[in-house]
Amino acid sequence: MNSRERFLAACRGRPTDRPPVWIMRQAGRYLPEYRELRKEHSFWELMRTPDLALELVMQPLRRFGMDAAILFSDILIVLDAMGAKVTYDKGGPRVHPRVCDPDQLGFLAPVDVRQSFDYIREIIERLCAELHPDTAVIGFSGAPFTLASYLVDPGPDGDLSNLRKLADGRPEVYREILERISRVIVDLLKLQIDAGADVVQIFDTWAGKLSLADYRKLALPFSRSVIEDLSDTGVPVLLYVRNAAELSQAAASTGCDVLSIDSSLTLSRARELLGPRVALQGNLSPEILLESHQVIRQKVQTAIDSLEGRGLIVNLGQGLTPTSPVEGVSTFVKAVKEWAK
Ligand code: CP3
DSSP: OOHHHHHHHHHTTOOOSSOOBOOTTOSSTTSHHHHHHHHHSOHHHHHHOHHHHHHHHHHHHHHHOOSEEEOSOOTTHHHHHTTOEEEEETTEEEEESOOOSGGGGGGSOOOOHHHHTHHHHHHHHHHHHHHTTTSEEEEEEEOHHHHHHHHHSSOTTSOOHHHHHHHHHOHHHHHHHHHHHHHHHHHHHHHHHHTTOSEEEEEOGGGGGSOHHHHHHHTHHHHHHHHHHTGGGOOOEEEEOTTOGGGHHHHHTTOOSEEEEOTTSOHHHHHHHHOTTSEEEEEEOGGGGGSOHHHHHHHHHHHHHHTTTOSEEEEESSOOOTTOOHHHHHHHHHHHHHOOO
C-alpha cells in the first residue's frame, strides 16, 4: 500500500497496513530551510509564486516523508480575493476593512476563482505531477465561520463579540456575509479538486470558541452547505475544529468524511460519540514534541492503539508553531511508521 492509497483508505474508514500521518502546518517557520527562503520573500510572495510554494510543500516531505502533502497557502486568501486587505504582521494576520455594518457589505465582491486563483491551480497540478500516484495531495480552505471571524472581529484571539453582535442584531447581514464567503470557498475547493487534489480540508479553527447552541446557529449550517456542494466531486472532505470536545457530534453532522480533533477529546471517546461513519484525524498535543524520543513514541503508539489503527489519520490537534522542535517532528512521524498491528 503506498502513502496515497493508505491516506485515501483511512479517510473512508477502510483497513490500512498502518495509519497515515501528516501534520498541520508541516511547512513553516520551525524549519530552517523555510526561514532561509522567508528572509528573501514576503509571505504573500511565497504563496503566490508557484516555484517557491512548491519548494515549501516539499521541504517537510523531504525531511520526514509524511504520507500527504498540503498546498502551501493560507486560509485568508479568500478574503483578500473578495476585496479585503490581508496583512501578516508579527502579532498575527490582520484583515481590513472589517465589516460590522451592512453598508460595508458592498466591498465583499464575488470572485472569479479561475482568474484570482490561477496560481493555486498551477501549484496543485504541478504537485500532483510530482507526487502522484505515491503521495496524497491535500487542498484546503478556511470554513465560512472562521473566515467571517477574521473579517468582523479585530482578531479571533478575542471573544468574537462583534460577530456575535452582528448575528444577533442583523441576522440577515450575518447570513449574507457567510453566504458570500461560502460561494468563494466552494469554487476554490472545486478548483483545487479539478487540479488534482485527492482530499480537501476545511479549517474551522475558531468555531471551537462557540457554545454548542451558537455553533449550531452560526457555523454549522454554512459548513454543512459547503460540504454538500462538494458531494458530487466524490472527494473526501476533512473538517478541523479546534477545541471541539463539546461540538464533535454537531461538527460530524456536517457530512464530513473525516473529523480532525484536538486533544480536548480522546480519540476513543470521539469514536464512541461519532460511530464508524466518520474517520478521525488528530489529536496529539504539539507539546509532546518537546518530550524524549521514547515518550513521543509511546504517546503516538498509545493513540493509534486506542482505535486499533482503524479509521485514523495521525496528526497533531493543532498546527506546528515556529518553536516546534524539528527532532520531535521527526520522531513523531517515525513512530507512526513503526507502528505494527
Ligand atoms: O503546511 C501547511 O499547513 C502550510 C499551509 C498553511 C498555512 N496556514 C501557512 C501559513 C495552512 C493549512 C494554514 C491554515 C491556517 N491559517 C489556519 C488554520 C489552521 C490552524 O492553525 O488552526 C489559520 C487559523 C490561519 C491563519 C493564519 N495564517 C495565522 C493565525 C497565521 C499566523 C500564525 C503563524 O503561524 O504565523 C498565518 C500565517 C501563516 N500561514 C504562516 C504560514 C507558513 C506564517 C507566515 C510567515 O512566514 O510569516
